Amino acid sequence: MSQIYFETEHFIIRQWKPQDLDPLYSIMSDDRVHTFTGDTTWSRERTQNYIDYMLERNFLTMEVFHGACIKKDTDQLIGLTGLNEYLPQQPELEWQFGVEFWGKGYATEIGKAVIQHAFHSSNIRSIYGMANPKNKASMRALEKIGMICIGLQEFREHQDMFYRIDKNLV
Numbered sequence: 001m002s003q004i005y006f007e008t009e010h011f012i013i014r015q016w017k018p019q020d021l022d023p024l025y026s027i028m029s030d031d032r033v034h035t036f037t038g039d040t041t042w043s044r045e046r047t048q049n050y051i052d053y054m055l056e057r058n059f060l061t062m063e064v065f066h067g068a069c070i071k072k073d074t075d076q077l078i079g080l081t082g083l084n085e086y087l088p089q090q091p092e093l094e095w096q097f098g099v100e101f102w103g104k105g106y107a108t109e110i111g112k113a114v115i116q117h118a119f120h121s122s123n124i125r126s127i128y129g130m131a132n133p134k135n136k137a138s139m140r141a142l143e144k145i146g147m148i149c150i151g152l153q154e155f156r157e158h159q160d161m162f163y164r165i166d167k168n169l170v
Helices: 018-028 042-055 108-122 135-142
Strands: 004-008 013-015 067-070 078-085 090-097 126-131 148-155 158-166
Touching: 013 108, 018 042, 018 078, 018 090, 042 108, 067 090, 078 108, 078 126, 090 108, 108 126, 108 135, 126 135, 135 148, 135 158
Parallel strands: 090 126
Antiparallel strands: 004 013, 013 067, 067 078, 078 090, 126 158, 148 158
């Protein structure tokens, strides 16, 4: 059985499983998912390598992790979320969902839970969020989860709108 990182009202965020390959590939091979990320569509091989890498890392804490987002009522994989290394004790929040799951408040629900669980169970001081300035939906979601906009900055060789939430303010 795979590790469950946390649950929300509608989702289970859990460790990846080998059988997640097909549904994750279906999501990540859709070029619309990458419209604002600067990334390209994933091949089946890249998707397999991602799952293998995540299983190899075997994240046991919330300080840095990547998990599968599973809808409780359907047991359906809708995408991924996680905290990526960014600055010491200050990770970057990430989520990517299949297009059919956009605009439903899922990023807000999952993002709030990531922040709550990470601050409660680790030594993380702050969490950053970055969004392409053209991605108004992601910027709204980052604000809804309590992050404060700190302006446009360079990130991974392009300009992103930066957001941050501090543990002492939650």
